[in-house]
Amino acid sequence: MGEDDQRRGGRRGDADATRQALLDAASVLFAERGYERTTVRAIAARAGANQALLFRYFGSKRALFGEVMARNGRQRLLATEPERLLEVALRGLLPDDEDGPCDRSLEAFLRSAGSTDEVGAAGRLLGEEYARALGTLSDADDAALRADLVLAWLLGIGLTRVVVRKEPLAGAVPDDICALVLPAARSLLEGLAPPARPER
């Protein structure tokens, strides 16, 4: 289908379907190959679309990457009850196989967390949505601040593992991290006092 056909005959639904196909293709390829080694050409080919459409819909490879990360995060958010969100989000930061292909995507995302470009913007938007969902778990007056502090913890853990690679946190087993972080984060969110000291 040529450009002219796109302009004259392409219905809104076609554009949405193409956009969706590009996001799906990008999601698979970024995860398989990492950000750097995924070409715009490969994404377009896998989606059965042309590169011009990719740039028209998303503007740049970085912006497309931001949308993919935001979409994946949002899907996880929508599919998860608030009670389990904290654990699901934390485990999402802790891939079991540290050499897995997702690592470089997470790294690119975390490295962009503070930047003003599209990836950073997508991350901030997603952060807002997670904070809102986590905030519903708390009936404290300062629920929003508590939720931000929990998210800041997740961000810091992700950075320390994936970007800074500080040991022993970088190589720690996800279950061990969850066992330490989740009770502390939950009691912060729920406004509970820290657990009483067990007999030792």
Place this chain on the structure above:
Amino acid sequence: MGEDDQRRGGRRGDADATRQALLDAASVLFAERGYERTTVRAIAARAGANQALLFRYFGSKRALFGEVMARNGRQRLLATEPERLLEVALRGLLPDDEDGPCDRSLEAFLRSAGSTDEVGAAGRLLGEEYARALGTLSDADDAALRADLVLAWLLGIGLTRVVVRKEPLAGAVPDDICALVLPAARSLLEGLAPPARPER
């Protein structure tokens, strides 16, 4: 004093004194003007040294900045009992005046946290030292992991406030943040949480 005098007659003590004067001058100027607006020329002038010495001792402005941040952090570490270190480190991340001149230094430091350059390297080294000091507060088997998790939280809070600027955390009063974070972090460090420890 010319190059030849430096090589022949300069004593080790002179070099140390000049190095120290450059660090002192850089520390003041980075805090007053921020990283970008501080020139190598101004640092050398304030220290009464020449720019060639600055480059000889530190290699680059970025590397000097890394040394300044690491030195300030190390001085705070040495001057603080371990029991108070957590609060002192957290408050160090939370300048009361958010438009204060230190903010941009912290921002530059946090933006470099994951990079492989000298600033990132200084940050990682400092992180090791803080983690070791915090680890002494815990007698848990996994004290080092607990210390890393607490440091990751501080890193995430700093990033969220200074770089991402997410509200309400970015604008929250330091006392309010300390009131939420310190009990949770202390109970994590001291091994009070989680209450049910796996048998070993």
